[in-house]
Amino acid sequence: MTVRVPGKLNLHLGVGDVRGDGYHDLCTVFQAVALTDDVTVSVAEEPGVEVVGEGSAAVPAGASNLAWRAVQTLATHVGRDPDDPKVRVAIRKGIPVAGGMAGGSADAAATLVALASLWRLEMGRDELATIAAKLGSDVPFLLHGGNALGTGRGEQIVPVLSRHTYHWVLAFDRRGLSTPDVYTELDRLRAEGDPPRVGSVEPLLEALATGDPRQLALLLGNDLQAAAVSLRPGLRRTLRAGVSAGALAGIVSGSGPTCAFLCGDAQSAVEVAAELSGAGVCRTVRVAQGPVPGARTVGGEETRPTPPQVHA
Ligand SMILES: C[C@@](CO)(OP(=O)(O)O)[C@H](O)COP(=O)(O)OP(=O)(O)OC[C@H]1O[C@@H](n2ccc(N)nc2=O)[C@H](O)[C@@H]1O
Numbered sequence: 001m002t003v004r005v006p007g008k009l010n011l012h013l014g015v016g017d018v019r020g021d022g023y024h025d026l027c028t029v030f031q032a033v034a035l036t037d038d039v040t041v042s043v044a045e046e047p048g049v050e051v052v053g054e055g056s057a058a059v060p061a062g063a064s065n066l067a068w069r070a071v072q073t074l075a076t077h078v079g080r081d082p083d084d085p086k087v088r089v090a091i092r093k094g095i096p097v098a099g100g101m102a103g104g105s106a107d108a109a110a111t112l113v114a115l116a117s118l119w120r121l122e123m124g125r126d127e128l129a130t131i132a133a134k135l136g137s138d139v140p141f142l143l144h145g146g147n148a149l150g151t152g153r154g155e156q157i158v159p160v161l162s163r164h165t166y167h168w169v170l171a172f173d174r175r176g177l178s179t180p181d182v183y184t185e186l187d188r189l190r191a192e193g194d195p196p197r198v199g200s201v202e203p204l205l206e207a208l209a210t211g212d213p214r215q216l217a218l219l220l221g222n223d224l225q226a227a228a229v230s231l232r233p234g235l236r237r238t239l240r241a242g243v244s245a246g247a248l249a250g251i252v253s254g255s256g257p258t259c260a261f262l263c264g265d266a267q268s269a270v271e272v273a274a275e276l277s278g279a280g281v282c283r284t285v286r287v288a289q290g291p292v293p294g295a296r297t298v299g300g301e302e303t304r305p306t307p308p309q310v311h312a
């Protein structure tokens, strides 16, 4: 059973103060983009996880892999033995690891969908979403896909209307950033001073409903960007280079360090990608459009199309 799952961008990421449980209240607008992982789950006597593809060397193959945690959590939920679930999980990564695009969460969401089908579980999306939220704040959105408003710690999802396909250029950095480290850095910056906060989310929701990328570009905002840039100062150069190359706007994706550049159309995205890849500010450049659906079965034998790619 193979499930394809997209990565995500946060078009708006408003971060509240740290809560008693260590999480931060969020007001975020997610968009799923066509940079995907494929997760194949099969019945096997030898349980385990295999990972190939983009950044796979940095992904744990053991029990700490989020996809394996998804297997164990779902097994427990339906009364199977979580220590002997008799399945193997094979992950083909296309989403950058520790890049702020929620690749691990995406694999967990895909594993839930694949296993629910493999084990023929009569489960609605709401029940799966409740299990997803236990695995990580971003996991419910990756089940859902499209555009959505996320609140709580990001796990409470409401679909958002959008009229347009947006064209993005994504700049992958040479190394990842740890999500908890970036939140901690934001707390530190806020204790020291008062870094600017994104405003109300309403104008961005209106821009999405209208479907004008130029209007949307003016409204992209991420409270974690200052913290990601503080930990990785080179991102400032990357952000400048994308805009100089002709993007409408650039933003750090979630906790970073991937930078996402919104372009006016598909042709412009290809031109920006080509110029950015020659600028020497990042490891790899990709183009991807959004929104796209969340975790979806693609069958056992299908191969995925090769995404457009430019190596820096
Ligand atoms: C920042 C965001 C933006 O969408 O994603 P990434 O850019 O990393 O993919 C998310 O908030 C990441 O969500 P996710 O990666 O699922 O985080 P979790 O596993 O739930 O939490 C990991 C750690 O991040 C911090 N965390 C996460 C979510 C939240 N609302 N407040 C937090 O402070 C906490 O330190 C927590 O222990």
Ligand SMILES: Nc1ncnc2c1ncn2[C@@H]1O[C@H](COP(=O)(O)OP(=O)(O)O)[C@@H](O)[C@H]1O
Residues within 6 Å of the ligand: 058, 059, 060, 064, 065, 066, 067, 091, 096, 097, 098, 099, 100, 101, 102, 103, 104, 105, 107, 108, 176, 177, 179, 255, 256
């Ligand atoms: N299936 C998985 N894919 C990617 N990373 C995973 C996975 N399972 C666990 N991880 C761990 O989670 C960390 C965060 O990865 P990822 O979800 O790709 O990034 P981010 O939280 O920045 O979006 C990685 O450093 C990796 O060690």
